[in-house]
Amino acid sequence: MEGKNPKISSFKDLLVWQRSMDVVIEVYKVTNKFPQSENFGLKSQMQRAATSIPFNIAEGFGRGHKKEYINFLKISRGSCCELETQLEVSCRLRYITEQEYENIHSTLEIIYKMLNSLCHSIERSSRYSND
16 A cells, blocks of 8 residues: 555555654653653643554554545644644753754654655555545
8 A cells, every 4th residue: 555565464564654653652752751740741742643643544544445544644644743843842942852853853754755655645546445
């Protein structure tokens, strides 16, 4: 489903899902160093936005319908933008370093582009129902 690779049999085979799982781990690592006062604020929001990316890729994959899959991928893309903004806030508040910001941000940019490519690939694919 990603590109023209016929070996994709699970969402776990998707490179975009694998990379987004890496982002989840990185976000949890950096947010665990946030002040305790952020436990139910920015920390929680960042963790939810990060996990939303692979969660929606997986759910969309499981739906089996082209429109639904693309919709879930667009939700993942929106979560990328949300997380990018939260990273910026965290950096400005000095909760994360410039290097931590750059590491996660650069991967998010790649994921965003991969999600766009996957959406276009699915739109052209005859593999899914058009429901």
